Amino acid sequence: MIVGASDVSPGVAHAFAYSGGAMRDLGTLGGGYSAAFGVNDRGDIVGEAETADGDVHAFLYRDAIMHDLTRIGTTP
Numbered sequence: 001m002i003v004g005a006s007d008v009s010p011g012v013a014h015a016f017a018y019s020g021g022a023m024r025d026l027g028t029l030g031g032g033y034s035a036a037f038g039v040n041d042r043g044d045i046v047g048e049a050e051t052a053d054g055d056v057h058a059f060l061y062r063d064a065i066m067h068d069l070t071r072i073g074t075t076p
Contacts, residue, residue: 003036003045015047015061026061029068036061 001019008014008025015026015036028034031050039045045061049068057070 003039005035
């Protein structure tokens with residue numbers, strides 16, 4: 001598996017995973033930007049993504065869901 005970031009429109013990049021000849025857009029945490037930096041042997045992907053309010057948070061992508069690691073263990 002290869003992970004990274006790819007432009008989805010001019011100036012807008014999303015994290016992606018490429019495996020088995022298919023590229024999958026991993027989305028964002030509500031903002032316009034994300035990038036994947038690493039993947040382990042189980043297929044868990046880590047990176048950073050913009051939230052709806054413009055902050056950039058760490059994420060874990062597992063089981064087709066992007067989890068906001070910055071919000072884990074915090075109260076709203």
